[in-house]
Amino acid sequence: MSVVEGTTSSPPPAWRTADAWQRLFRERPIVPLLVLLGALVVLYQVVQPGTISPNWVGSIIRNAVPLAILAACQTLTMLTGGIDLSVGAVASMAAYVMATLVPSQGPVIAIVVALAACGLAGLANGIGVGIFRVHPLIMTLAMSLVVLGLMTVYQLIMVAAGSRVPPEIRTLGGGTSFGFVPHNLLLFVPLAVGIMWALRRTGFGRLLYAVGDNERAARLSGVRVWQVLVALYVVSGLLAGVAGLVYVGITNVATVTLVDKYVLTAVAAAVIGGTSIFGGRGGYAGTIVGAIILSLLTNLLTVLQMPEAARQVVFGAIILAVAAAYTRITSEA
Amino acid sequence: MSVATATSDRAPISATVLRVLRRNAWLLGLVVLLAAMLLLTRIIQPTYGAAGIDSLARAALPIAFAAVAQAVVVIAGGIDLSVGSMMALTNVAAASMMHRQGEEFGVVAVVLTLILGIALGITNGVLVVVTRVPDIVVTLALSFVWAGAALLVLNTPGGGAAQWLKDLPVGGVFTEWVPSAMVLLLVCVGAVWLPLRRRRSGLALYAVGSDRLAAFRSGVPIARTKVLSYALCGLFSAMGGLALSAATGIGTPTPGPYTLLSVAAIVLGGVSLAGGRGGLLGCIIAVLILRLVRTDLTFLGVDPNYATVIEGLIMVAVVMVGAVVALRRKPA
Amino acid sequence: MTTPAPTDLLLDATGVAKRYGAVAALRAASLQVRRGEVHALLGANGAGKSTLVKILTGAVHPDAGTILVAGQPRDIHSPAAARRSGLVPVYQEPALIPDLDVLDNLRLTGTPVEPVRHWVAELGLGRIDMRTMARDLPLASQRVLDLARALAVEPEVLLLDEMTAALPADLTERVLDVVGRQRETGRSVIFISHRFIEINALCDRATVLRDGETVGVVDMAPGAEQRIVQLMLGAAGAERAAAAAVATDATRRAATVHATDATSRLRVRGLRAGTRLHDVSFELHPGEVLGLVALEGQGQDELFGVLSGSRRADEGELHVDGRPVRFGHPADAIREGLVYVPANRVEALLMQRSVRENIALPFSARLRAWGPIRTRVEASQVSGAIDRLQIDTRAQSEVRRLSGGNQQKVTIARWVAQGVRTMLCFDPTRGIDIRTKREIYALLRELAANGAAVLLYTSELEEVRLACDRAVIIFNGRVVEEMEAAVADEPNLLRAAYGLPPGEALPEEAVATAVEAIP
Amino acid sequence: AQDSATYHIGASNTLQGNGWREEMICSIKAQALSSGQVSQLTVAHRNTDAAGQISDLNDLINAGVQAIIVNPVSPDALNDVIKQATDAGIVVVAVDLAVTEPSAYLFSNNQEEYGYVGAKWLFEKLGGEGAVFYMRGAAGTSADTDRDTGFRRAMAEYPGITLAGEVFTGWDIAQGAQQINEFLASGVPFDGIWTSGIDSTIVDALVTAGAPLVPVVGADNAGFVEQLATIEGLEGAAVTNPGSVGGAGVTMALRVLAGEEVERQVLITPEVWDNTTPEGQAAIAAANDPAIDGTWPLGISIPDWTTYTKDEIIACAGPGE
Numbered sequence A: 001m002s003v004v005e006g007t008t009s010s011p012p013p014a015w016r017t018a019d020a021w022q023r024l025f026r027e028r029p030i031v032p033l034l035v036l037l038g039a040l041v042v043l044y045q046v047v048q049p050g051t052i053s054p055n056w057v058g059s060i061i062r063n064a065v066p067l068a069i070l071a072a073c074q075t076l077t078m079l080t081g082g083i084d085l086s087v088g089a090v091a092s093m094a095a096y097v098m099a100t101l102v103p104s105q106g107p108v109i110a111i112v113v114a115l116a117a118c119g120l121a122g123l124a125n126g127i128g129v130g131i132f133r134v135h136p137l138i139m140t141l142a143m144s145l146v147v148l149g150l151m152t153v154y155q156l157i158m159v160a161a162g163s164r165v166p167p168e169i170r171t172l173g174g175g176t177s178f179g180f181v182p183h184n185l186l187l188f189v190p191l192a193v194g195i196m197w198a199l200r201r202t203g204f205g206r207l208l209y210a211v212g213d214n215e216r217a218a219r220l221s222g223v224r225v226w227q228v229l230v231a232l233y234v235v236s237g238l239l240a241g242v243a244g245l246v247y248v249g250i251t252n253v254a255t256v257t258l259v260d261k262y263v264l265t266a267v268a269a270a271v272i273g274g275t276s277i278f279g280g281r282g283g284y285a286g287t288i289v290g291a292i293i294l295s296l297l298t299n300l301l302t303v304l305q306m307p308e309a310a311r312q313v314v315f316g317a318i319i320l321a322v323a324a325a326y327t328r329i330t331s332e333a
Numbered sequence B: 001m002s003v004a005t006a007t008s009d010r011a012p013i014s015a016t017v018l019r020v021l022r023r024n025a026w027l028l029g030l031v032v033l034l035a036a037m038l039l040l041t042r043i044i045q046p047t048y049g050a051a052g053i054d055s056l057a058r059a060a061l062p063i064a065f066a067a068v069a070q071a072v073v074v075i076a077g078g079i080d081l082s083v084g085s086m087m088a089l090t091n092v093a094a095a096s097m098m099h100r101q102g103e104e105f106g107v108v109a110v111v112l113t114l115i116l117g118i119a120l121g122i123t124n125g126v127l128v129v130v131t132r133v134p135d136i137v138v139t140l141a142l143s144f145v146w147a148g149a150a151l152l153v154l155n156t157p158g159g160g161a162a163q164w165l166k167d168l169p170v171g172g173v174f175t176e177w178v179p180s181a182m183v184l185l186l187v188c189v190g191a192v193w194l195p196l197r198r199r200r201s202g203l204a205l206y207a208v209g210s211d212r213l214a215a216f217r218s219g220v221p222i223a224r225t226k227v228l229s230y231a232l233c234g235l236f237s238a239m240g241g242l243a244l245s246a247a248t249g250i251g252t253p254t255p256g257p258y259t260l261l262s263v264a265a266i267v268l269g270g271v272s273l274a275g276g277r278g279g280l281l282g283c284i285i286a287v288l289i290l291r292l293v294r295t296d297l298t299f300l301g302v303d304p305n306y307a308t309v310i311e312g313l314i315m316v317a318v319v320m321v322g323a324v325v326a327l328r329r330k331p332a
Numbered sequence C: 001m002t003t004p005a006p007t008d009l010l011l012d013a014t015g016v017a018k019r020y021g022a023v024a025a026l027r028a029a030s031l032q033v034r035r036g037e038v039h040a041l042l043g044a045n046g047a048g049k050s051t052l053v054k055i056l057t058g059a060v061h062p063d064a065g066t067i068l069v070a071g072q073p074r075d076i077h078s079p080a081a082a083r084r085s086g087l088v089p090v091y092q093e094p095a096l097i098p099d100l101d102v103l104d105n106l107r108l109t110g111t112p113v114e115p116v117r118h119w120v121a122e123l124g125l126g127r128i129d130m131r132t133m134a135r136d137l138p139l140a141s142q143r144v145l146d147l148a149r150a151l152a153v154e155p156e157v158l159l160l161d162e163m164t165a166a167l168p169a170d171l172t173e174r175v176l177d178v179v180g181r182q183r184e185t186g187r188s189v190i191f192i193s194h195r196f197i198e199i200n201a202l203c204d205r206a207t208v209l210r211d212g213e214t215v216g217v218v219d220m221a222p223g224a225e226q227r228i229v230q231l232m233l234g235a236a237g238a239e240r241a242a243a244a245a246v247a248t249d250a251t252r253r254a255a256t257v258h259a260t261d262a263t264s265r266l267r268v269r270g271l272r273a274g275t276r277l278h279d280v281s282f283e284l285h286p287g288e289v290l291g292l293v294a295l296e297g298q299g300q301d302e303l304f305g306v307l308s309g310s311r312r313a314d315e316g317e318l319h320v321d322g323r324p325v326r327f328g329h330p331a332d333a334i335r336e337g338l339v340y341v342p343a344n345r346v347e348a349l350l351m352q353r354s355v356r357e358n359i360a361l362p363f364s365a366r367l368r369a370w371g372p373i374r375t376r377v378e379a380s381q382v383s384g385a386i387d388r389l390q391i392d393t394r395a396q397s398e399v400r401r402l403s404g405g406n407q408q409k410v411t412i413a414r415w416v417a418q419g420v421r422t423m424l425c426f427d428p429t430r431g432i433d434i435r436t437k438r439e440i441y442a443l444l445r446e447l448a449a450n451g452a453a454v455l456l457y458t459s460e461l462e463e464v465r466l467a468c469d470r471a472v473i474i475f476n477g478r479v480v481e482e483m484e485a486a487v488a489d490e491p492n493l494l495r496a497a498y499g500l501p502p503g504e505a506l507p508e509e510a511v512a513t514a515v516e517a518i519p
Numbered sequence D: 001a002q003d004s005a006t007y008h009i010g011a012s013n014t015l016q017g018n019g020w021r022e023e024m025i026c027s028i029k030a031q032a033l034s035s036g037q038v039s040q041l042t043v044a045h046r047n048t049d050a051a052g053q054i055s056d057l058n059d060l061i062n063a064g065v066q067a068i069i070v071n072p073v074s075p076d077a078l079n080d081v082i083k084q085a086t087d088a089g090i091v092v093v094a095v096d097l098a099v100t101e102p103s104a105y106l107f108s109n110n111q112e113e114y115g116y117v118g119a120k121w122l123f124e125k126l127g128g129e130g131a132v133f134y135m136r137g138a139a140g141t142s143a144d145t146d147r148d149t150g151f152r153r154a155m156a157e158y159p160g161i162t163l164a165g166e167v168f169t170g171w172d173i174a175q176g177a178q179q180i181n182e183f184l185a186s187g188v189p190f191d192g193i194w195t196s197g198i199d200s201t202i203v204d205a206l207v208t209a210g211a212p213l214v215p216v217v218g219a220d221n222a223g224f225v226e227q228l229a230t231i232e233g234l235e236g237a238a239v240t241n242p243g244s245v246g247g248a249g250v251t252m253a254l255r256v257l258a259g260e261e262v263e264r265q266v267l268i269t270p271e272v273w274d275n276t277t278p279e280g281q282a283a284i285a286a287a288n289d290p291a292i293d294g295t296w297p298l299g300i301s302i303p304d305w306t307t308y309t310k311d312e313i314i315a316c317a318g319p320g321e
């Protein structure tokens, strides 16, 4: 019952190499993504010679890190066929709550409370999606309205309470060593390794894929899907909180809408990274590269000094081109 | 012989009615909800009447077009995150064409704008089909492109609109209780959708959204149907852009909140994001409901920040109640 | 082997090849179909039958090969084009659009309605409500409707890919009858099935595929079956199949000893659920395989739903090992050792995930198992199960790339991997080739011999004799009879399944009245 | 004065969560309360666009208000509905940004001047020579375009000034932070920074990166003013853009309702608080309040037009709350 004989005997060698590449790309989708990233760097070098320096790499990565964390929320939720549009509001909440609590409570309590609030928002999302079966898009969109509203109220209460971003957060989020190694890598590398490990090597990770691929099959195999979803959205809320803290480390100013603009960019990072929005397929490594690609692209367009209109057009066109090339390279014949 | 389907073809009328009701249960629920909310509004604000309904219809007009545009694509199994940007682009295109032009040229400009919308939609659709990149990515990328193009056309709010266009959605038809905006909306959507819906191309939209593989094997031209859905989306987005022109009298290059609003509205309106299920009327009613919630919260003088919270909660509640009802209705 | 004169050939495909990445689904397939014949296309799971059908009907583009229709090269690059050339398929997977009602489904394909009504009646589905959503129809009705829709356009060549696999005995009979009569109008049928009874009864000739190659064409005559099995499986495969058959008998004798002295593993009392399951009671003992026989829609779906924890009973009791239990979720049933193999593999599989993840899925199901995976243990359990079920894992990185039969095996392997106490199988051999079927019977017997209890619903009546110790027959939501496997021959089972008392024959009119009595 | 509280006033705003806009809403509330003449204040305050604001204004009209304070999304888009309101006898006061409908009153910061005076200060500071990093607001909005007009006017007066770079921050802090960081990493030389209000973040980025502290122009946001007062070696100027135009708008509307003669347009010329002159330092010292949220503008009152205290605007309570 094997066709391996067929493969070894009949086909011409040229065909085989092409096929081997294809297979490599398909089985390791991260490879073509890295190739694309490399191509972008070369492009950068061509249009803007001389800017590429350790400093520059550092700033690209520093900007990519919080986006990649935010995109982790999307990756995880998208694996189950969901999406988390509340991450912007939740991340902003983490930043704002933390900053306003620091003067009165000190950094540790402030951070704990901020993350707890994020976990709570995630829990609400999880209960809505997992138990009451509200569509994730609606649930999280509504949650972002709820969080924004509550945070605006909170903002008015805290307006004269003073707010401060503790130096630890600032160093972690925005600092660099030797002028080019971003400190947020200290947080990010273990986090990313943890996420990738969890997706591949833990039962919970497996279940995310399973629920996204075929919820019914998961159920028939004895999985209580609601548990998975609730846990997932809590994790997503917490990750969003961490992203918010990294962002505020960079900006040093917290507002209740600090991270709002990055929600769709985070979705784009996850999707460019090869995670299917229909669930069941994808991974975090691709998302990280996706975030770096987007960060690089934003930077390139800023540096090129194009008019805003052209900048937006080119940004969209390049995202599409990258995604199309990626799809072409990894798709089956 | 088999038990499962051996119901008679000529079912009694009551059964037919029951089936129609059951199939449109969601729509009916929305209608009832809307009616209840209108009543509630009247109680909160006793002066709420024809003028209120007129402004409700006018407020709903651009959102409703956006929702209808989104619904068509989602029914066909896609999603279009560029609806807001396409509305902005068609809006500024119309506004700059009509700027300081005669009333008659306005007609030409409207036609050109609609054609532009279709062209944008076809571009979306063709790129989705050709690149085989998931719809959400293609349209997200193109949302930047169209928004940038809008800024190229007008870099700041400006331009103009023909007076007749501005007057079109104002006032009532026959009586002040039938807002022209609503009539306009239903006529525009109906004129496009009704002839299509029962045709093969209309069914193909549902088929592709419902089960792509089965549709392909049933001989449905997948690519053409996808492009058709995006073309319709572009057309309705252009109508939305024109509705913005009519409302504001100018063109605004920055996209409004229409993309996400449209997605929320269609889910409330009973369209399944998985594709293949739902209709356009439900979406329109959902938009009216969403809009009326805001109005009521304003009338009630609820602290606007809490109003945002309440709006979010209501959105969840409606979907949740719907899900619970659907669970109940599932055959035992 | 016969070589027909070229003029009779309605369809002539030669040298057809198709690769999917590293997998060669077809290497050198050929198929010659004469005008007015019913031609069987046979082969083990994964031999390439479905792929050939897809190529002939424009759903898949071949890498190589020539296809002549009535002697002419015809353009069949798309399903629509194939249709125009008179090639109309009924695929292995349902092709109705779930979210459209029946009428709209017909309109979509431009199928005339009246002929469909005619064929639906002819096929024994009675009159159907054209306004029912396709998704609301039971699988069997969908299949029949698929067939009626294909017949309605009066195709030159009708291609039926495991059309009967999901049908209960009564509907199968009608389908075979209708399909057989296609000959009379000079039309041809390509018929794929794993059931020899059907092939013997229906087909004129058979083309046999093995590993993507046509290995023989056989005229159907007494004794052809032996030859086909040999062609299909190759010499080695045929031996293994025979060995499996012997193993079945051996383990069965061992198991009967077991069954008698134990208390019941599962006791069902007065179970009622939904509108079809009224009052079912039976006992299932460790060490036995209990057959369950019923016509379409007699409450067996509901029964398995309740036993597997997917739905709640309205009334009645369940006892597992003498303890009363109540299931709110499949997880509850699984904890009590009741595992379920559903009829429809699409329900059970993670199509985009690997074979390994599919088989290992239940390992991680419980909250406790959310942590790190014990990779080595998992790997050995999974590969054990793969070996045991002989799963062809060439395309294992995504289950959707497996052939239908191999997908089916994965659904069983999932439970075998972790050891079975009580297995609820709903037609597990649906679409499985003859060798594997025998292996599955052997497997069920072996499970029983090791003390497991197996409940086996089957739509293939001969399976009762081949694999079971006892059978209960359900009609109209009630157990109407119970019989030992020894006496459970087909006429006897069919009689009972129609709700007729023992000793009574099965006249046509009786069937008609009996069926009308069904609510 | 409580018994004379008779008016029902409406307010409309289209951006939520933004410090400046929240302060504007609070000043509307505080002034309505402090005036004693307002019995009910209905606020429509949410994230929306021109068409959404039109329907909000319609809702306010239908709610039966006698005056509307509106922060318009654009100068032209609301004309019809404003006309409809004024025709019905409702007093409409546009704040922050002008509308072209002549029947509306206007109480606003002069955005073109805002762009001009800050740029002029910066160019002067640089001695008329040098490269400036120009960090604008959101592309396509009126306020940004107006400020740009002023900025360009100043540039025309100082031909020695060039642009080292021009970006749109979208008034988004995180985006502004990334832009300045990337800009610093790119190594393009620059001598000064003009920002459209994303200011303290920019200074922080300079400090964090150890880049030279070039002169920075920002707005009167609490965070930036504090930096001007405290950071050693930072030279900069805060251009005032008080959110209290909202409260002033209320006063204006009440005066019209009372039948007083009121000027149709009041434009507040922005002040420049620079930390290099004694007057500027005094203004900064007077305004600086480290407790206030960094994104709140410190121009919390406008003499003659607002009567509430600092505590009242911070309490952010309107009539009946």
Ligand SMILES: Nc1ncnc2c1ncn2[C@@H]1O[C@H](COP(=O)(O)OP(=O)(O)OP(=O)(O)O)[C@@H](O)[C@H]1O
Pocket (backbone or CB within 6 Å): B129, B212, B213, B216, B221, B222, B223, C059, C077, C078
């Ligand atoms: N197996 C399939 N399942 C789902 N969609 C498919 C499948 N095969 C092709 N399609 C879709 O159908 C469209 C057309 O496919 P293809 O190129 O195979 O047809 P074609 O030969 O160009 O058809 P036509 O007769 O219209 O020229 C593509 O958009 C593709 O995504």
Ligand SMILES: Nc1ncnc2c1ncn2[C@@H]1O[C@H](COP(=O)(O)OP(=O)(O)OP(=O)(O)O)[C@@H](O)[C@H]1O
Pocket (backbone or CB within 6 Å): C020, C021, C023, C024, C025, C026, C043, C044, C045, C046, C047, C048, C049, C050, C051, C052, C092, C392, C394, C395, C400, C401, C402, C403, C404, C405, C406, C431, C433
């Ligand atoms: N889309 C695909 N991608 C990769 N491999 C595929 C794909 N479709 C089929 N195959 C492989 O091609 C081979 C032939 O499959 P096919 O479905 O034709 O078998 P079959 O004879 O119909 O089997 P069964 O009796 O189990 O239905 C199998 O090994 C299968 O795994």
Ligand SMILES: [Mg+2]
Pocket (backbone or CB within 6 Å): C049, C050, C051, C092, C161, C403, C404, C405
């Ligand atoms: Mg097959």
Ligand SMILES: [Mg+2]
Pocket (backbone or CB within 6 Å): C077
């Ligand atoms: Mg082709």
